[in-house]
Amino acid sequence: MLATPKQLRELGILGMNRRNVSMIAAKNPRHLYPLVDDKLKTKKIAEAAGIAVPRLLAVVSQERSVKDLPRILEKYRQFVVKPSNGSGGKGILVVTHHDGDNYVKSSGDQISMESIQRHVSNTLSGLYSLGGRPDVAMIEALVQFDPIFAEYSYEGVPDIRVVVYMGFPVMAMVRLATHESDGKANLHQGAVGVGIDIATGQPLRAVQHGRPVTHHPDTRHKLSDVKIPHWDRMLKLAAACYDVTGMGYLGVDIVLDQNLGPLIIELNARPGLAIQVANGIGLLPRIKRVDGLTDVLKKPDDRAEWSMREFGML
Ligand SMILES: Nc1ncnc2c1ncn2[C@@H]1O[C@H](COP(=O)(O)OP(=O)(O)O)[C@@H](O)[C@H]1O
Ligand SMILES: [Mg+2]
Structure with a gap:
């Protein structure tokens, strides 16, 4: 049964119209969109600000360079090919190893250099x-x-989505790839979303296709056992993305690299609303708390710490 608009308002759920008007249009200056819609630009501004991102190995921008790919890729055993202006996991090719002419994707399927x-x-x-x-x-x-x-x-890298409002982390979830989502951590492709408590980094509840789930559908592990290391570092990293982009309503996607720690993988100027379902709570009350704050907190670390104090649920 779907909740009525009135019930949703009572839960403080931010709806599509209000998101588009009060959040995206009001808080995200249009001229800044290319900074986040273009992953190459995002990577450059993040790096310049000292924010850790996955290393750029090469850029292919012209058709005539395509023939040089065997030489360009020769020295890398593993790499990801990504459209700079892509979204929703489309066009992302994850190569986990190769020997000689055989390249292997994260799914285990082989792919030729011609492909x-x-x-x-x-x-x-x-x-x-x-x-x-x-x-x-x-x-x-x-x-x-x-x-x-x-x-x-x-078969995929989980990512941690943090919604950052005016520089304050207001809500978070982990997105877990499933067989159905084809190794990508995108919810509408069937990934699992686990709401995460801002204060502690502990899981709150989990959903797949908007419905509550308790176990990962493929690995069968209990989702309430998910643990996120470096939680406060992740929140501080997310908060810093506000200063770097000037975007007041931002979805920050973080991955955890075994050797490099938390890395910013992508920024989103139009973050989806399903994070509210994964958390079982609406964004609006938190947005109001930030709007009502009278202290000026210039430093991202201070803002992240404020959020950890304000938005705990456990
Ligand atoms: N460098 C990478 N290494 C491993 N997996 C990656 C890498 N980049 C992207 N992925 C996988 O692809 C998904 C989508 O990548 P992302 O950069 O967020 O693009 P999109 O805008 O299409 O969502 C990620 O959630 C992750 O699962
Ligand atoms: Mg993404």
Whole structure:
């Protein structure tokens, strides 16, 4: 049974219209969109600000460079090919190893160099980009995901989404890849979303396709046992993305690399609303708390600490 608009309002659920008008349009200056819609730009500004991101190995921006790919990729055993202007996991090719001419994807399927070249050509022509515009292909280092997540994720890197409002982390969830989501951590592709308590980094509840779940559908592990290391570092990293982009309503996606720690993988100017379902609580009361704050907290670390004090649920 669907809740009525009135019931949703009582839970403080932020709806689509209000998100689009009061959050995205009001808090995210239009001219800043390219900073977050273009992953190459995001990577550059983040790096310049000292924020850790997966290492950029190469960029292919012209069709005539496609023939050089065997030489460019020769020195890398593992890499990810990504459309700079892509979204929703489209056009992302994760290569976990290769020997000689055989490249192997995260799914275990083999892929030939010719197929990789075709994939890059398609990327350049805009097959995976927003609005089908011509794009560039980024070649990025493979994130070595922390084994702590191995029991909760299937053939893919889990990511941690933090919604940051005016520089304050207001809500968080972990997204876990499933067989159904094809190794990608995108909820509408069937990934599991686990709401995370801002104060402690502990799981609150979990959903798949908007319905409560208790165990990972593939690994069968209990989702209430999920643990997130480096929690306060992650929140501080997320808070700092406000200063870097100037975006008042931002979805910050973080992955945990086994060797490098938390890395910013992507920023989103139009973060989805399902995070509220995963947390069992609405965004609006938290947004109001931030709006009502009279202290000026310039430092991202101070804002993250304020959020940890304010938004605990456990
Ligand atoms: N460098 C990487 N190493 C390993 N997996 C990656 C890497 N980049 C992306 N992925 C996987 O692909 C998913 C989508 O990547 P992302 O950069 O968030 O693009 P999108 O805008 O399409 O969501 C991630 O959630 C992760 O599961
Ligand atoms: Mg993403």
